[in-house]
Amino acid sequence: MMTTPIPKTMHAWRKHRGNMEAVWEEIPVPSAPPTGFLVKLIASGVCRSDHNLLTNEKQPSWFQQQFTLGHEGCGTIIEVGDCVPSNCGFKIGDVIALLSVPGCGQDDCPECSRDLPQLCQTGYHSGIGQDGFYAPYATIDVRGAVKVPQGVTPSQAAVATDAVTTAYHAIHRRGEIKENETVFLFGLGGLGFNALQLIRAIGARVIVSDIKQENMDEAKKLGVPEQDLVPVGRSVRKFVEEKGLVGKIDTVADFAGTQETFEDAQYIVRQAGKMLCVGTLNHKNTVHMKIGIRKRLSIIFSYGGQTQDLAKALELIQQGVLNPQVEDGKLYDFPAVLKALEAGNIKGRIALLQG
Ligand SMILES: [Zn+2]
Ligand SMILES: [Zn+2]
Structure with a gap:
């Protein structure tokens, strides 16, 4: 050669x-x-x-x-x-x-x-x-x-x-997301899209929320059913109530990390559920101690x-x-x-x- x-x-x-x-x-x-x-x-x-x-x-x-x-x-x-x-x-x-x-x-x-x-x-x-x-x-x-x-x-x-390695580490190694879970995914940026595909490959149900319609359209193209797409601008907590998802969300995978998503996560996740934190759009968010302790939540951070x-x-x-x-x-x-x-x-x- x-x-x-x-x-x-x-x-x-x-x-x-x-x-x-x-x-x-x-x-x-x-x-x-x-x-x-x-x-x-x-x-x-x-x-x-x-x-x-x-x-x-x-x-x-x-x-x-x-x-x-x-x-x-x-x-x-x-x-x-x-x-x-x-x-x-x-x-x-x-x-x-x-x-x-x-x-x-x-x-x-x-x-x-x-x-x-x-x-x-x-x-x-x-x-x-x-x-x-x-x-x-x-x-x-x-x-x-x-x-x-x-x-x-x-x-x-x-x-x-x-982007893929970080999402893989978060979903598989830190979140340990399993086939029988229902996952709520916030944020469809570069990492979030990989996370979405990884969760779907595991076989778990995934409900998706993002602030951009074009990202929601992409999620739909990837095969997320209409009923699992939170309409842009809709209250996430109301959506969860209306769709009968209260007490059913095992893991919230937060690839946005805004005040709003972190707050919503604590309300919508089931008792003894997991909050998997990867996004940092807001540098500081608030933990509701009463919710976290009474629901016995796990907040899991993932990096790299x-x-x-x-x-x-x-x-x-x-x-x-x-x-x-x-x-x-x-x-x-x-x-x-x-x-x-x-x-x-x-x-x-x-x-x-x-x-
Ligand atoms: Zn990088
Ligand atoms: Zn070393």
Whole structure:
């Protein structure tokens, strides 16, 4: 196989502390870290949190003064680190999805040792304070690599690493939603749509509420029956009463997280039910102690996901159970794509391709 030589430098979209606009800058091409790979990127997903990463400088201690943005990636392994075991299951030429926060994996890490790598402070954070994927080349630790199955496109794989993985972790691992449940889902953004498909794949009944009619129309297209779509603008609590759902909602999956949805959730969830919180549209919400205790509710928060969630997510995409909405763009157009995303002009997600 003819391989093109790896260049010494490349152009990447970078965050510089003090500058709120992304900088298109020439930097050295890294080499494979001892326990990871050098990857030639194929696709990198744009996330709304890129805007926050550019403009909010109150960030954790590991954030570098300058770093390459992009935390959703898919690429081809072109170099393997010296300490990667030969039986690791990966080889040069493999197309892999890149999990941006795989954790350090050390036994003495307070997070990784308790199976919480997504909260690890010491491991690498690709595109989140450290060099990420808006570049032609990037590195990834072996812990953050998952092989892309046949039939899954690089763009799908890239966006799967964040929006699908996070939704999978929430629905399956934190919410532990089961087939016989009735779930009330608030919020059909990028994450919420994945959650909807995941819940339906489990076989649970799902009732959906969103403030945008076009999102409700999409939910209908995905097969949610009319009776389980809360009309836009209708009182959720009234809807639940009228449809005979009082005492029947096992889990409220809140992918919005507004004052209103968090409040409604406490009223509509059944006794001993679960409130699964993923959205943070409002930074503060109110817990009704009397309701929470008398109904013996569980409020469960979920954040991020892990390589095992990513592997499952890719499998579900391959099987056609999950179909993440993604369109393709060009790496060079990142600032324009991010602006369009911010302005609400993009449905689903955009993956940036090289060139
Ligand atoms: Zn993201
Ligand atoms: Zn760790």
